[in-house]
Amino acid sequence: MYPKxxxxxxxxxxxxxxxxxLEAIFRYMNMADADKIHCAIFLLxxxxxxxxxxxxxGVNLNTLTWEDFKRIFYEKYFTADVRSRLKREFMSLRxxxxxxxxxxxxxxxxxxFVPLIANDVAEKMIHFLDGLRPAIRRDVLLADPTDYNDVVTRAYQAEQPLKDIAWEMxxxxPPPPQ
Structure with a gap:
């Protein structure tokens, strides 16, 4: 687990x-904010x-938090308008x-990018179901799924017969005329 x-x-x-x-490494190493910042700066x-x-x-390294560092970083590399566009794309994803x-x-x-959905298990499942192709959604709903992981598993299962039918058709x- 080497940081890039x-x-x-x-x-x-x-x-x-x-x-x-980086955050995965920091969690594993249980690092303090100051150490996180120094590590991230070293890798730039x-x-x-x-x-x-x-x-x-424009910052005081002695009082800079990891969240402050991320805010500065995101202002350049993951801007608010990009995050907003990605939220809109997610909300209309089908x-x-x-x-x-x-x-x-x-x-x-x-x-x-949409914590209101990501952090609510029922909402996450419903939004996913709404985005599924109708034939797959129908099969998943018939199985009465209990959570998001169950919905995903059942969506994979529902897709296979549709692939089989398309392949068989x-x-x-008949081959195209010569």
């Missing part, structure tokens, strides 16, 4: 992923290091033609 350097990026998910990976490279040099002039696995991945990633089609 952060050179800066235009991809907000890379920036968010870097912070999350290239453009990110330059950004911090500019930001550092499975459509996506496989269940892809939908779950996008849902779990987006859920992170494709196989039975």
């Amino acid at each position: 350097d952060f050179p800066g990026t235009t991809d907000p998910f890379v920036a968010e992923g870097w912070i999350r990976s 490279r290239d453009d990110a290091s330059l950004l911090w040099e500019g930001a550092e002039r 499975q459509g033609d996506m496989a269940v696995a892809e939908f779950v991945k996008k849902y779990d990633r987006g859920c992170h 494709q196989r039975k089609r």
Whole structure:
């Protein structure tokens, strides 16, 4: 579990992923705020290091908290407008033609940006169900799921017969004329 350097990026998910990976290490090591900040600053490279040099002039490192550091970091790499756009995308997320696995991945990633849903188990399950393709949602609801993990498992199970039917229909089609 080695922390990675952060050179800066235009991809907000890379920036968010870097912070999350650091926080996993910090939790494991039970680090104090000051140590978290020193570690993060040490890992900044290239453009990110330059950004911090500019930001550092306006902060007192002796009183800076980890939350303050993240706020400064996010102002540059994971801006409020990007977070707002991601929240809107999550709220309108629908499975459509996506496989269940892809939908779950996008849902779990987006859920992170809407704590009112992410932190309410019933709301998280309902919002996920609402985004499923109708045929899959019907099958999941017939199974009377109990929680989000149950819904996801049943969505995977409901998808397979639909794939099998589509494959069988494709196989039975006559070949196109030559």
